[in-house]
Amino acid sequence: MSTLALPRRSEIIRAHQAHGGRIAAVLPIHYPRALLRAFDILPVEVWGPPRIDPSPGAAHLQPYVCSLVRNALAFLLAGELDVADVVIVPHTCDSLQGFASILVDFIQPKQPVLPIYLPRGNRPSDLEFLANEFRALYRALAAITHCTPADAELLASNAREEHADDLLAELHRRRNELAMTQLELYRLIRSREYLPAEMFIEIVGATLHGYSAQGDHPGSPRQNVPIILSGIVPEPMVIFDALAEMRAVVIADDLASCGRRLYPRGTSADPFVRMAERILNAPPDSTRGGAIPERLEHLARLVATTNAKGIVFYDVKFCEPELFYLPTLRQGLQARHIPSTVIEFDLNDAFSQQARTRVEAFIEMLG
Amino acid sequence: MTDIRALGIDVGSTTVKIVGVDAAGNLAWHLLEPAEPRVEDQVTRLLDIADREKSSDAKIPLVATGYGRGLVLQATRRVTEITCHARGVYRELRHGGTLVDIGGQDSKVIAIDPQGDVLDFAMNDKCAAGTGRFIENTARRMHVPLEQMGPVALATTAEVLISSTCTVFAESEVISLVAHGAAVEAILRGLHRSLIKRIVAMIRTVGLVSPLMLSGGVAQNPAIRKMLEEETGAPVILPQHPQLMGAYGAALMGL
Structure with missing residues (x-):
């Protein structure tokens, strides 16, 4: 069994600041890591966090706003994001868009708040729009940092992130060979939320080469019922231990925080277009307007290639983009004889x- | 003394049921008690009784089910109530179909295939609406004994519409109806209808495959059976001991 020790977020943040780097608190889900890193800004993602007192955030939000957004606002109001030099809010859903508006119009935190508008499709016009969004973000970051990285620096940063994402994809693919628990595997996958790409490359590279198991191990699909986990974020992460107790193994995932961020390499020589290509060509995601047939096809392919026996939709309560399409998606799965179930949870x-x-x-x- | 070859215990939110089966899988012995807060102590006591009841000193398998199954430390195996109810009902009725299990804390609709395996299921586990608790709450408020709720509701053809599906709001609505002079019988009939409509919505998500079967403690309420037949247009079949089906299925899995 693995004894992989991952550095803590706070350690990474302190280390990055110690050499003069800046920190961005980034709300879910899709954003250009390479662009931030070209400005020596380390993106540290804010997925809630879970199990905090949400009441300060609840005072500003409607009761039907999800716990991820409510907790993020409570976290910020409690001063826990003071360590960040900038807050980035992708337009993932109406709740996060509202979150950004509340910050800009009413709360006005000490850091600049930069929204990113994401298109809901993958047409040439969407690519152009997103590349322009990233150019606008570049200008905003240049104004904050007084740096203007050249295209070559942006492309180099892109190449580093692409390398890290290649390894992330390999980690997903080779999960069954690794002698680590599901909880350890997902901690490692989710370390991409805060580790600099170069450190992630080092740790995951060592893991892939050093922890290969011979034969069966506790997470082997041969000993357990293989399933696919879908949804936004696997919190509370004890779900992985619970699944192990039930003799189930997550053989692949369709989680917005994990498997839907397996960004392929870009092809354009324009760094902004390349960053946009990567996000738009990622696996289909409800928050990017992924059409139901496209998501259905993706899930059916995951089931077919992994021999998964069913899908668990593990969704945050009140997650509109996920829950709105779920009945139709499940009908489609049922027609293909793919069993599924839905669990809703609150981060707290x-x-x-x-x-x-x-x-x-x-x-x-x-x- | 009874020939008991395996035990099943169903630790539910309202009652604890323990069943012993013989070598052929027949329900040979059972006990049913209201659930106590100290689950481990109650389970130990019930197992002592079972131990005295069985004719042999040999150690026999014990399968635990129900929401408190994790607290049955003596269990050789733990299985969910969905699988156990399906197993118990299939064994007794000898066919598949759609099983509705209305328990004290949650309700389930289970599709069972002709071989007795669970094909699909739907659960209402988020609120008390559509569960036995919904009826219990109103029984207390209306001062009607729980076992009389069904007969009282069936004693009239008049029916008041209860529009709230939330148990707390439904209670407020009932209070308001009483204040406006609505008859208790008509209110209770409307209340049962409200519960059944929620169950029927769950049946639709799984898909009704005849026959429709009913298990769980609430199955003993005659209004539930009658209204379920009215709302679905399908006859409803009950096992002999609907409340024991979870524990019975658990015991069968121990054989």
Whole structure:
């Protein structure tokens, strides 16, 4: 079993600041890491975080706004994002868009708040729009940092992120060979949320070469029921231990925080277009307007290539982009004889007995 | 003394059921008690009774189910109530179909294939609406004994519409209806209708495959069975001991 020790977020932030770098607090989901790093800004993602007092955030938001956004606002109001020099808010959903508006218009945090508008398609006009969004972000970051990285620096930064993402994709692909628990695997995958690409490359490279297992191990699909986990973010992460207890293994994922961010390499020589290409060509995602047939095809392909026996949709309560299309998506899966179940959770809840029973019954049904 | 070859225990939110089966899988012995807050102590006591009841000193398998299954430390295996209810009902009725299990804390609709395997299921586990708790709450508020709720509701053809699906809001609505002079029988009939409509919505998500079967403690309420038949147009079949089906299925899995 792996004893992989990952550096903590706070250590990484302190180390980056110690050599004069800046920190960006980045809200979910898609953004150009390479662009930020070209300005020596380290993106540190804010997925809630879970299990905090959400009440300060709740005071500013409607009750039907999801716990991810509510917690992020509470986290910011508690001063926990003071370490960041800039806050980046991608227009992932209406709730995050509202979050950005509240910050800019009412709360006015000490850091600049920079929204990114993401197109809901993958047409040539979407590519052009997103590349222009990144050019606008470049200008905003230049005004903040007084730096103007050249195209060559942007492309070099892009190349580093592409290398890191290649390894991330390999980690996803070779997950069954690794002698680590599902929880350890997903901690490693999610370290991409805060580790600099060069450190991620070093750690994942060593993991892929050093932890290959011979034969079966605790997470082997031969000993467990293979499933696909879909949704936004796997919190609370104890779900992985719970799944292991139920003798289930996540053989692939369609999580917005993980598998939907397996960005392919770009092709353009224009750094901004290349960054936009990578995001638009990533696996389909409800928050980028991925059409149901496209998502259905992607899920069916994942099931076929991994021999998964079913899909668990593990969604944040009130997540509009995910939940709105879920009934149609599940109907499509049912027509293809792919079983699925839905678990909704709040970032501040423990993994409830009801949720456990639902997943366990699903696993029993598949097994 | 009874020939018991395996035990199943269903630790539910309202009651704890323990069932013993013989070598042929027949329900040979059972006990049912209201659930106590100290689950481990209650389980130990019930297992002591079972131990005295069985004719042999040999150690036999114990399979635990229900929301408290994790607290049954003596269990040789733990299985969810969905699988256990399906197994128990299939064994007794000998066919597949659509099983509705209305428990004290949640309700489930389970599609069972002709071989007795679970094909699909839907659960209402987020709120008390559509569960036994919904009826219990109103019984207390209306001062009607729980076991009389169904007969009282069926004693009239008049029915008041209860529009709230939330148990708390439904209770407020009932109070308001009482204040406006609505008859208790008509209110209770409307309340049962409200619960059944939620169950029927769940049946639709799984898809109704006849026959429709009913298990769980709430199955003993005659209004539930009658209204379920009215709303679905399908006859509803009950096993002999609907409340024991989870524990029975668990015991069968121990054989």
